[in-house]
Amino acid sequence: MVPAGYDPSRFPAFAVTVDVVILTMSDGRLHVLLVRRGVAPYEGMWAIPGGFKRPTETLGEAAKRELAEETGVDSASLLTQFGAYGDPGRDPRMNVVTVAYLAVLREVGNVIAGTDAAAAALIPVDKALNGKTGLAFDHARILRDAVERVRVDLERTGIATAFVGPTFTMAELRAVYEGVWGVHLDGANFRRRVVAEDGWVIPTGRRAQPGSTGGKPAELYRAGRMWKLGGPIRHPQSSEKGKGDLR
Amino acid sequence: MVPAGYDPSRFPAFAVTVDVVILTMSDGRLHVLLVRRGVAPYEGMWAIPGGFKRPTETLGEAAKRELAEETGVDSASLLTQFGAYGDPGRDPRMNVVTVAYLAVLREVGNVIAGTDAAAAALIPVDKALNGKTGLAFDHARILRDAVERVRVDLERTGIATAFVGPTFTMAELRAVYEGVWGVHLDGANFRRRVVAEDGWVIPTGRRAQPGSTGGKPAELYRAGRMWKLGGPIRHPQSSEKGKGDLR
DNA sequence: TCAAGTTATGGTCCCCAAGACCCTAACTCT
């Protein structure tokens, strides 16, 4: 890892930052928390929240700290590291390597209100990536990678339940899959597969209030803790032969 | 990403290294290329090859350079970034954040011979992770993550063909899946699924020499270039309900 | 030259997961 006859001071110094892509589901669409930059470079543009890593903390701890500073949320274990970015010149001021984390939250709306509302906003990811909203640095690429990662993790992990509250209905959980993947899933089949998977969700026995449009009240579930190695829901296109392209 | 009123020189400096986990299939077992450290710390122990990132190159270019320096192989595009590691104290000398890449090669044996044979060796991954072979730094964890990544990528990408030569038989390709996953796959079913997936492999029309034990000569294939978003082969356990644990 | 062993590969059958689609239950409105 280190060549012989080495002298630490001879090697280039980098700043290391941790950026946290905070995703949430709102209105059936995937949203990302972005902050507006107040200083040059890229002043006035939207950016992914982040900050410098301290030598005394791990990368994961730095991500957790940044998440807490930004949203007040102090939830461990929903942070997923998904990439490191170090292209020369990605920050015009200095050599910066950033390690990017993905955080999935439920309803950050009220959290946002607590911070400086002008400087932070929840923006639909398709709008943020539309090219019209210019993102600072290489943050468009980072956001794209984050979305790709959450799409994959939805199929392989229990990350879906992080989008919803401590108790949730099948419709709410299904809306997560539909929103992230941009597909429509049959409610009956979805329900069957989720409850069939052992330890995935736990019925609470209670029922949710129906919305103002009526309808049968839905059962409320809690998330089980069988969260590793493959959930019950498969992406429809990814099992199709050939044709399918997700983007 | 950067707080207001900032001064670049006020933030902690890190060394950034790139480590390349070089995996290959030999004898039906997954092997990793490790180098023996010649200097303290961890002198005499095995380590993952790597080196410092230069400010003028991207992380991917640094990984490619390290791979070429170590093996002489100059193959692009089979490098996969899979993690960043920055725990405090992971290198006792200084603050180091390392970005880890996975490289899949075919038969590095002869390449090794060209380098300093005493300082580099191909070691079966299960032996390297067995605890008996102590790895330097946090390289055991990095290697574990690399193996986990290649297991996942085997199902989602065309990385399997990187393990074999430019032309290969079905048995060789199947041995990759069996070795990486540690399972047995039916030859007939494997063949059917691989050939059915459009653009995955291309028949060359030629046939391989049978081994000394005889047998019908196998057809030779080239890798197609439909390498993204899901190959034809699924991990057996991961479709099973419940019980299965891969490790 | 023939028999036995070995490997590749095609054929067949079976099972179950996934999806499409229907129905009923239980609530909301007017």
Added chain:
DNA sequence: AGAGTTAGGGTCTTGGGGACCATAACTTGA
């Protein structure tokens, strides 16, 4: 009370995946 809406159970069909058998084409050894 009736219409509209949502939840959730039932059923049928399709197709992919795996188990297993059969055959082809080579080896070695007698």
